[in-house]
Amino acid sequence: MLNCRGVTQLLSESLDRELSLSDRMNLKIHVMMCSGCRNFGRHMKVLREASSRYAVGEVPTQEEQSRTGERNA
Amino acid sequence: MNPDSQADLADPVFLSSLRSQMLKFAILHLQDDSAAEDAVQEALAGALKNARSFEQRSAIKTWVFGILKNKITDTLRQRQREAAFSSLDADSDADLEALFTKRGHWQRHERPVAWAQPLEDLHSAQFWLVFEACLHGLPDQQARVFTMREFLEMDSVEICDVLKMTTSNLHVVLYRARLRLRECLENTWFLEGEKPC
Numbered sequence: 086m087l088n089c090r091g092v093t094q095l096l097s098e099s100l101d102r103e104l105s106l107s108d109r110m111n112l113k114i115h116v117m118m119c120s121g122c123r124n125f126g127r128h129m130k131v132l133r134e135a136s137s138r139y140a141v142g143e144v145p146t147q148e149e150q151s152r153t154g155e156r157n158a
Numbered sequence: 159m160n161p162d163s164q165a166d167l168a169d170p171v172f173l174s175s176l177r178s179q180m181l182k183f184a185i186l187h188l189q190d191d192s193a194a195e196d197a198v199q200e201a202l203a204g205a206l207k208n209a210r211s212f213e214q215r216s217a218i219k220t221w222v223f224g225i226l227k228n229k230i231t232d233t234l235r236q237r238q239r240e241a242a243f244s245s246l247d248a249d250s251d252a253d254l255e256a257l258f259t260k261r262g263h264w265q266r267h268e269r270p271v272a273w274a275q276p277l278e279d280l281h282s283a284q285f286w287l288v289f290e291a292c293l294h295g296l297p298d299q300q301a302r303v304f305t306m307r308e309f310l311e312m313d314s315v316e317i318c319d320v321l322k323m324t325t326s327n328l329h330v331v332l333y334r335a336r337l338r339l340r341e342c343l344e345n346t347w348f349l350e351g352e353k354p355c
Contacts (some may be wrong), residue, residue, distance in 0.1 A: 088262030121269035
């Protein structure tokens, strides 16, 4: 049986490789019962989204944000 | 919707802020100030030459960062002679072990909580300051591997090839980097200012 440590590692690996069917099943069952790991899985997606925006420079700087703020105000 | 790209690149404030973002990004990847300066210089030179074809700041920024990413990837590839990826840095990860009990379950107070509206936070400049601070808090190896994977979007095979590491090592390093980043974001951003109900 997978524990949270193993599950979080698999959730991370699922971003880098195709998991086996049995890994996916075990993940699903564990995540259904465990809110901590369920949240962890969501956070991995947020991390990936944040990283991909960061990589292309789609990040508002404070200077840009205050300028937009003034325009919208 | 009229921003004029030439005015933008002629705008010293925009240019210098763009340049410093690029430099920070390049240094993070290359861990070498002068190599980073070179990459940024070349990417900006390319951008200035083609400035006319871009209509908005965001388009310029995306494009320039795209060029920069390619330059960085080239430099990394040329560094095959780079010191072999040293063994996993287990000592510095003792704090990660403390997230779990001996039996591998979350410690009660470390269990990940639901983040409220994380995607909206991506529009906040303050969020990105926290994100960068967390990124800079990663151990060097983890930062290098994480940025190759997530920013340069290199696949596992390429990274293992450049860093001379095994796939399973790679997965462990990425896992630790993500575990650490998640923890840092949750503690310094998502829990900050939120009251438990």
